[in-house]
Structure formats: C-alpha cells, structure tokens
Amino acid sequence: MGPDNPRDGESRDGRTVEPGDARAALDDIRRRQEQSGMAELRHGLSPFYLTWAALLLFASFASFDLPNPWGGAVLFPGIVLVAVMVFAYLRRAPVRNKPSSGATLIAVACGLALVGVFRVLAGAFEAGGAPAPHVIASAIVVGVCLLLVPYGRRIAETRLRSGTGSG
Template sequence: MNPRDAQLALDNIRSYQDVTREEIVRRLFPLPHVLLSALGLFATFASTDLENPWRTVALVIGLGLYTGVWIMCTYSNSVQRKPSRRELGVYLALSASLLVVFSITRIAAFSLFGIPAHGLLSQGVVAGAVAALTYVALTPLARRAMRRIIHQGDGRD
C-alpha cells in the first residue's frame, strides 16, 4: 500500500465516522417518541394524586410507556454505542429539571391557585401536564447538547 492509498483509506474512515455520528444525532429525540414519552411522564406524575388501585395502574402505564419508548429508541437504531459520561449528564440534568418543575408547579398549584390535592383536576395532574410540556420544550435543547457532545471527537470522557 502506498502513502496515497493509506491516506485515501483514512479519509474514508473519517467520512464514515461523520456519517455514523450524523445517524446517531438524527435518531435522538424524534418527535413521535418525544410526544409518547411526554404522555408517559404525564401519566406517571398525575398518578401521585389518585387513590390506590388507580395510582398503581396509572404509574405502571406511565412508566411502562416512558420506558418502552426509551427502549425502542435505544435498540431500534442501526448504530449502537455506549453513552459517554457527558451524555449521561445531559439525561440526568433533563430528569432532574423535570422533577424540579413538577415539584415547583405542584406547590404553586396549591398556594397560588388553591387546586385540591385529590380529584380529576388535582395538583399532580396540573404539575404533570406542566412537566410533560417542559419535557417537550427542553428536547430541542437536549438534542443540541447531545449533537455537540457526539461531534466532539469520539464523544468519550
């Protein structure tokens, strides 16, 4: 192999790496999966104010939907890779922000609007709806952060 062939092979490898990274980024947070995940989060958060047989049912359905969408997104990709620490940090920050939004909204629903703790329109339902909308609103920012992380070299820490 002469130096020109070796350089051509390296250029092809870099090109395929860029295509692979673009495929990974393209598959992050697709809109149908985001909406289904938001619905699962809403069911999970809204279940906090339900009575016991319904609380368990709503919690299982919500977490099942959210987890099922996550598994489908993760394992249906044509490109599999192990997430880096920074990618896990983005996921953890997104999760923590949703819990903070849920908690603050629940407190505000009671103190500012006097929404009851139980019933169809309860603090958990209102806070769950706000947390689900926040999730939908934050996914473009999370996608952008993940794109930067993935395109920075190997994206490994």
C-alpha cells in the first residue's frame, strides 16, 4: 500500500495517525451525532408539532362519523395541513438528518398499531351503540398517544445515547 492509501496508518499528507487521535475523532463524531439527534428529537416533539399532529390525527379519525360527502371532504384540508406541517418542520429544523431504516420501521409499526387500536375501539363503541363511535375512539387514541409521548421521548433519547438510534 502506498502513501495515497490512508489504510496503512498514514494520512494523505504523510503524517501518521495515532490510535488515540483516531479514537478521539470517532468519539467527537459520535458526540456530534448524539447532539444532532437530540436537537432533532426536541424539535420534532415540541409542543407546536405535537399539538398540530394530535389535531390532525383526531380530525382524520373522527371524520369517519361524518356523512358521505363530508367525510371525504375532510381529506383535502388534512392533506394540506400535513404538507404545511412538513414544510414548516423542514424549514425550522435545526438539523437535517435522514431517518435511519430502524427509525422508519419503528414509525411505520407505531402508525399501524395506532390505526389498529383505533379500528378496534371504534368497532367496540359502534357495537355498543355509541352515537359517534369514531369521535370517541379518536379522542381516546389521541389522548393515550399524548400521554405516551414522554415515555417515547425517553426511549428515543436512550437509543440516541447508546448509539443505536443513528444510521
């Protein structure tokens, strides 16, 4: 291996890289990744975004109780609201990290579980004869989600600190 190959212990400019220097550089990279992940977590779980996400989720689920032309009419404002939220989120984001495949998988699994719980609750309230089963079910689902946010935040922070939440 020649001097152009950094794998032989020398950098491209001919200096050798000491193991302590390499370890310090890697530790610095990990610390910066943790800092950016924590900043992204604080931004994404801020009260502003949580409030809008909760309202959007409630309106989307509760719209199942509306009569036929109006249930679908809620879809357009919901899509507009999602687009505005994504634009604002990306515009105000302190860091721009790509989500890892693990984070994406967790988000998809949580979303599917959320829809499943909503469908089961709505079905139970409908079978029980509740006047607006989807509104009641959506209020319960959104309320439980908001109660679980602090626990989810702690889990995400732990994953970030341990290094399993990145990449």
